[in-house]
Amino acid sequence: MLEFLANLIPTFIWDIWNSLPPLVQYLTIVTWKILFVTIGVILIVAFSTYFERKVIGSMQARIGPNRVGPLGLGQPFADVIKLLIKEVVVPSQSNKFLFVIAPLLTLIPALAAWAVIPLNDWYVIADINAGLLYVLALTSVGVYGVILAGWATNSKYAFLGAMRSAAQIVSYEIAMGFALVGILMAAGSLNIGDIVRAQAGGLSNWFLFPLLPLFLVYWISGVAETNRAPFDVAEGESEIVAGYHVEYSGVAFAIFFLAEYANMVLISTLTAIFFLGGWASPFEGLAFLSSLASIPVVGLLVVGGLHWLFIKMAFFMYTFFWLRATFPRYRYDQIMRLGWKVFIPVTIIWIVVEGVMAWFEVGPWAGLTG
Amino acid sequence: MLFHAILFYFFSVILIGAACGVIFSKNPVHAIMFLVLAFFQSAMLWLLVEAEFLAIVLVLVYVGAVMVLFLFVVMMLDINVEAIQRSLTRFAPFAIAVALLMAIELVQLIWLRSRTDAGPGVFESYPEGYSNTKALGSVLYTEHVYAFEIAAVVLLLAIVAAISLTMRKRPGLKVQNIGQQVAVRAKDRLRVVKMESEKKQ
Numbered sequence: 222m223l224e225f226l227a228n229l230i231p232t233f234i235w236d237i238w239n240s241l242p243p244l245v246q247y248l249t250i251v252t253w254k255i256l257f258v259t260i261g262v263i264l265i266v267a268f269s270t271y272f273e274r275k276v277i278g279s280m281q282a283r284i285g286p287n288r289v290g291p292l293g294l295g296q297p298f299a300d301v302i303k304l305l306i307k308e309v310v311v312p313s314q315s316n317k318f319l320f321v322i323a324p325l326l327t328l329i330p331a332l333a334a335w336a337v338i339p340l341n342d343w344y345v346i347a348d349i350n351a352g353l354l355y356v357l358a359l360t361s362v363g364v365y366g367v368i369l370a371g372w373a374t375n376s377k378y379a380f381l382g383a384m385r386s387a388a389q390i391v392s393y394e395i396a397m398g399f400a401l402v403g404i405l406m407a408a409g410s411l412n413i414g415d416i417v418r419a420q421a422g423g424l425s426n427w428f429l430f431p432l433l434p435l436f437l438v439y440w441i442s443g444v445a446e447t448n449r450a451p452f453d454v455a456e457g458e459s460e461i462v463a464g465y466h467v468e469y470s471g472v473a474f475a476i477f478f479l480a481e482y483a484n485m486v487l488i489s490t491l492t493a494i495f496f497l498g499g500w501a502s503p504f505e506g507l508a509f510l511s512s513l514a515s516i517p518v519v520g521l522l523v524v525g526g527l528h529w530l531f532i533k534m535a536f537f538m539y540t541f542f543w544l545r546a547t548f549p550r551y552r553y554d555q556i557m558r559l560g561w562k563v564f565i566p567v568t569i570i571w572i573v574v575e576g577v578m579a580w581f582e583v584g585p586w587a588g589l590t591g
Numbered sequence: 592m593l594f595h596a597i598l599f600y601f602f603s604v605i606l607i608g609a610a611c612g613v614i615f616s617k618n619p620v621h622a623i624m625f626l627v628l629a630f631f632q633s634a635m636l637w638l639l640v641e642a643e644f645l646a647i648v649l650v651l652v653y654v655g656a657v658m659v660l661f662l663f664v665v666m667m668l669d670i671n672v673e674a675i676q677r678s679l680t681r682f683a684p685f686a687i688a689v690a691l692l693m694a695i696e697l698v699q700l701i702w703l704r705s706r707t708d709a710g711p712g713v714f715e716s717y718p719e720g721y722s723n724t725k726a727l728g729s730v731l732y733t734e735h736v737y738a739f740e741i742a743a744v745v746l747l748l749a750i751v752a753a754i755s756l757t758m759r760k761r762p763g764l765k766v767q768n769i770g771q772q773v774a775v776r777a778k779d780r781l782r783v784v785k786m787e788s789e790k791k792q
Binding site: 357 | 620624627643644647648650651654655656659660662663666667722724767769
């Protein structure tokens with residue numbers, strides 16, 4: 222495939238390319254890789270707003286957006302243009318600098334985390350050994366934007382939202398971190414590419430089954446970490462108007478919105494990578510299917526690749542919307558109880574179980590001690 | 592190496608600037624944000640010497656958890672700037688003494704190192720495939736396992752102590768019984784009454 226594409230490019234372009242210094246070549250490739258991932262994420266964010274409104278619309282027996290473009294597909298762009306031409310109002314008693322920088326502080330970690338996420342076997346911007354820790358570090362940095370937005374706005378509603386969000390994210394991060402400890406015990410690596418490779422070989426090798434409690438904890442903590450319903454106490458329209466972004470308008474609000482959805486896409490992708498085998502196909506290792514691999518469309522389903530990661534990610538995005546349409550908002554003390562008294566003990570117990578199983582080489586953990 | 596040196600001085604200058612910002616900014620929220628910046632810059636310095644594990648853990652633990660809690664507390668304080676300025680002058684002699692002591696220690700350490708070492712150590716990059724996460728783990732859990740476990744116990748003790756110090760039994764405290772709440776069924780709360788529909792007069 223790649224050789225075919227390479228042959229399409231005229232030779233004189235290759236000559237120019239080869240004459241460039243290695244540093245320039247390297248920087249060009251990395252820049253294109255970054256651009257591709259960033260634009261991809263932003264496009265997914267744009268269409269997931271449409272997807273959300275359609276999904277929730279059909280769950281509530283409504284039609285959803287259907288006016289702009291065919292099937293309403295132009296709706297995200299209409300929304301973006303509307304937000305871009307609106308005025309950004311900065312409250313006069315706010316801390317101007319922090320007020321403006323807060324949305325950026327939520328967006329930057331949400332996009333920067335994609336640096337270590339492998340989209341398929343070879344496409345990863347930075348293949349670093351501590352990738353898992355990097356992702357964990359960046360997802361925990363995102364809370365600064367929310368807290369600072371709440372504080373800098375100088376409004377009671379925003380401040381309440383910020384405090385709720387800070388307490389919630391800090392509590393759920395611990396459960397999330399412990400769930401990831403289970404992953405790295407099973408995979409034996411902090412490199413995200415190696416974690417996916419450890420799950421290669423079909424559905425039965427996915428970490429979903431041996432680590433089912435950790436999967437549930439990680440996914441629900443992920444929903445809590447992104448402040449989505451039913452954990453959306455930080456926004457809580459019916460209690461504190463819109464929480465930390467109550468005074469934000471126009472582009473500043475759009476950036477918060479983008480960051481929230483980028484975080485959702487990130488958490489969905491990470492759950493797919495850690496528990497559902499990332500880019501790997503669930504039909505790997507089935508002998509009778511391997512003959513299908515050469516057929517154009519069906520073959521794609523048999524071999525792993527970006528499309529499988531996308532399908533798994535889309536499934537979790539759908540689950541986000543499904544949860545939002547189904548559950549009422551959690552009460553604040555219930556959120557804290559779930560995080561501290563249910564999730565953290567579950568993860569710790571499962572890590573111990575995993576350790577014992579690995580020690581006695583039982584089931585899927587056989588051979589992990591080596 | 593020149594590129595490394597440029598990066599090193601770039602990060603160091605920002606680090607020192609951020610550290611000064613922590614001390615000199617009057618608004619405590621600004622001070623905390625400067626401290627976060629300082630942590631990030633020191634993580635960058637660690638990345639320059641290829642200690643990626645330590646660098647990321649620094650960001651994860653200090654920026655991601657400790658400073659968030661700091662910010663959480665500081666935001667809720669009602670800050671009186673004048674009182675801070677008064678206390679600044681009151682504690683100045685003590686602070687200067689501590690600063691001097693630390694400066695002397697630092698200079699002494701550098702002086703001692705420069706005498707014993709052959710020269711300024713040249714940093715050599717590690718071979719391909721070297722993982723300092725693995726290197727750290729292999730000594731942390733073997734050679735230094737006792738120190739590691741003692742540190743863990745001390746931390747646990749600190750957690751228990753902090754909770755027991757702040758927990759106080761207040762009379763008349765209203766607490767929800769979660770078990771009871773979960774066990775509630777619709778028929779405990781709701782009574783469906785059958786009645787005749789009213790006639791329109």
